[in-house]
Amino acid sequence: MDEDVPRKRGPYARSAERRRAIVDAALEVFAAKGYLAGSLQDIADRIGVSQTSLLHYFPRKRDLLLAVLDQRDAVDKPPAGLSFPDDVLAQADLNARHHGLPELYTVLCGESVTEGHPAREHFARRFASLRDQYADELRGLAEEGRLRPGIEPSIAATGLIAIRDGLQTQWLLDPDVDVTAGLRAYLALILVDAPESEASVTPR
Amino acid sequence: MDEDVPRKRGPYARSAERRRAIVDAALEVFAAKGYLAGSLQDIADRIGVSQTSLLHYFPRKRDLLLAVLDQRDAVDKPPAGLSFPDDVLAQADLNARHHGLPELYTVLCGESVTEGHPAREHFARRFASLRDQYADELRGLAEEGRLRPGIEPSIAATGLIAIRDGLQTQWLLDPDVDVTAGLRAYLALILVDAPESEASVTPR
Known part of the structure; x- marks a missing residue:
């Protein structure tokens, strides 16, 4: 043959x-x-x-x-080996480029809070798992002295996820809203050495 | 008669x-x-x-x-005369107590990003107007020296709205998520004299 x-x-x-x-x-x-x-x-x-x-x-x-x-959940992931803050920024960048995915996430996540919605459990578990994972990452940074004094890793982890989602919703309704700038600003509030330039993340 | x-x-x-x-x-x-x-x-x-x-x-x-x-939009407002940070916290507290309203907001706002949704314009205008209003408030606080150095009022305003919405969504899916604690933590990051205790806002 x-x-x-x-x-x-x-x-x-x-x-x-x-x-x-x-x-x-x-x-x-x-x-x-x-x-x-x-x-x-x-x-x-x-x-x-x-x-x-x-x-x-x-x-x-x-x-x-x-x-x-x-x-x-299986779409492109940022390259391995990025620091946690760079990974968060790179992921946000990747999401924004998948036409339809940010809309999908926003509408399904919003719907998921309604009575008996079949995605409720998915989103509840996803948020709980992300909060744990991000809090671990931030505790790791705290041990290296890279978290600003007074920052509680679990509260900052919850906040980071919340601000990312909220920024994405505002951006979907107004493309002038800059998700990456908002995330960078938040990271700068909680980290001693937050990433400053775009060079370290996936180029646009 | x-x-x-x-x-x-x-x-x-x-x-x-x-x-x-x-x-x-x-x-x-x-x-x-x-x-x-x-x-x-x-x-x-x-x-x-x-x-x-x-x-x-x-x-x-x-x-x-x-x-x-x-x-x-016409439901209870916090009492007049609160400082901006206290007003933000009191509003979040009031929202959480109106059964159904946080769900309504989350599901309609999520849906509003879909094609031709009749609430799209409402939410786009609402976010734009809130961003302007919050940025003005933060600029006022900056003039009084109450904003931390390096904070950009318009980015912090966008972030404050984003984190509030994102925290509310997480809370609707898991009542253990503490919206007020998350908002307080964010305000503490951007303000020199953020409200510390619950005493200043509407009591639970």
């Missing part, structure tokens, strides 16, 4: 591809309308499949939501 | 009362499901009127949304 002739892809590859196309379409629909108002029909229409076909892959709409959230 | 006998209320009073009941019901429905997924039928059902009757008062669903947002 000639190795240069592409082999026909088997049913597994086709199935994985279809699954991926459905999740991509769902991400766009949920980012544009939210989960509650974005319908399975909207998603099926976007890729020209039937609702029945879609339900074969995702029996319940909430399964699709969880797949979308997993995909969102 | 005996002044103690209550007069029959005229059609205007009944109409205003009905209107108010509709807005209250809409607020509850939008807080529980968001605007996009909360239906006029849900709202009509909640107060036992027909959709036709509801549409008599609010011809379009978006008119009802704007009435809900106006009502939200």
Whole structure:
């Protein structure tokens, strides 16, 4: 068999591809309308499949939501080896460049506080885990003497996550709001040696 | 005519009362499901009127949304005469006590970033106006020497609004998150003489 002739892809590859196309379409629909108002029909229409076909892959709409959230969490990460403050800034930069992802995050996170929302648990766990992780990072910086005196790592960790989310929402409503400048300013308030220039993070 | 006998209320009073009941019901429905997924039928059902009757008062669903947002803006304000930092803390305290209002704010603000959302303009204008107002307040404090050196009033104003919103979202998903403690910590970072105790704000 000639190795240069592409082999026909088997049913597994086709199935994985279809699954991926459905999740991509769902991400766009949920980012544009939210989960509650974005319908399975909207998603099926976007890729020209039937609702029945879609339900074969995702029996319940909430399964699709969880797949979308997993995909969102799996997008580009900043390069390894950055310091914690640089990593936070680089992550914010990357997020801003994924058209649709900041919208998706903002609308789903907002919706998640409503009664019985299927993403509530996801966001509650995500925030709790981020708070722990950031507080650990800040405690590490405190041990190196890089946290300003009087800063409580767990309160500053919660604040850092809060200010990032709040800045992103304001930016989505007004592109003149500078998320990176806001984050830098916050880091400068809590750190002795906060990153000053853009050189250390992913270039625009 | 005996002044103690209550007069029959005229059609205007009944109409205003009905209107108010509709807005209250809409607020509850939008807080529980968001605007996009909360239906006029849900709202009509909640107060036992027909959709036709509801549409008599609010011809379009978006008119009802704007009435809900106006009502939200008109709720209790902190007492006059508080300093800016105390006012910010007192407002956060008051918000937290209005069951449903923080949820309403979070879900509608999140939804407002979606395509063509009727509350987009409301939130964009609200944020722009708050940023201006807070920056003015911080410039005033700077002139009195109460802002820490190196703090840029407009960036700190944007950050204060962002951290408040972000903390509120985290608190809605986990009641152990302390919005007031987070706001106090932020104010302590930017002000020379931030409020220390709870005594100065509305008591719990």
